[in-house]
Amino acid sequence: MIAELWRAHWSGAAMSVPELWDPAATCTYSPQDRDQILLGVEAIERFWSERRAAQHLAELTFSPLGIWAAGSFRIEAASIVALVGSGAEEVAFELRLFGAYDTTTGKPRLRHLAECAPAAFLSILQGYRNSAARAHIS
């Protein structure tokens, strides 16, 4: 579910950001490309508006890592691989999503979502290792 909720943010007009978040409570969102945590639905909506203007989601695959219940809330973690397009370029991100959503109304409403990227220097090292492995295979 958490990956589906994340995917829904990319669809723009089809489902607006405020529909995905709990409007009556503190909402926190931690995007992978900001060093600050966004507070409130307005800030989250603004962020997604900018992200969608610059990028589009081409493909998404995900696998669940865990789910926990707390009253009407579900806390959930998943690994995702997203193929994101920006102009003529496509890049792939491997992330963990960790978030919490309310299920009271039957329509999940996010209260927290974090895009968890590993440390950059390790990502770069991993990229070199992948390139080396591909070169070795070919």
Added chain:
Amino acid sequence: MSDPQQIERLLTEYLALAQGGRFLQRRRFWDADEPMPILAPEELTQPLIGWAAIEAYWSATAAGVAEFRSDCSALTLNVLAPDCVMAVFRQDWRAQMRAGSDLGSEPLAASVRVSMAWRRRDPDWRIFASFESHLEAGEYARSLARARAAQIRASSS
């Protein structure tokens, strides 16, 4: 002491255990009854699931780090239920690895965003899941370049 004050106090104590490499002592801040605790450190590409994996990680970290210090700021407590809170904060850490480490022995420092889930276990609160996030690699490289540019501008003015 209110619930937010209590969680903030516990979080401060938890992070302070990095000093002196007392990472294994962090276990007592976690919910011992949680069957599937999960910890996602920023430096690992896969999260750690289960006590054995988490404790092995804490042991390895303690063995590899000569000095470690971390501070928490911009803490927001997102109350999900009377017995469940998501603590969201920024963590700034500084470390020095032991000689022979793959990461070298020069000081290292970084900032991460942390999402840490707590549940009430009277009389206290306990962690059951924690995720750390570094800046995405491309944005991180740009932030270093911006900082370098600002440094050059400052030194030339």
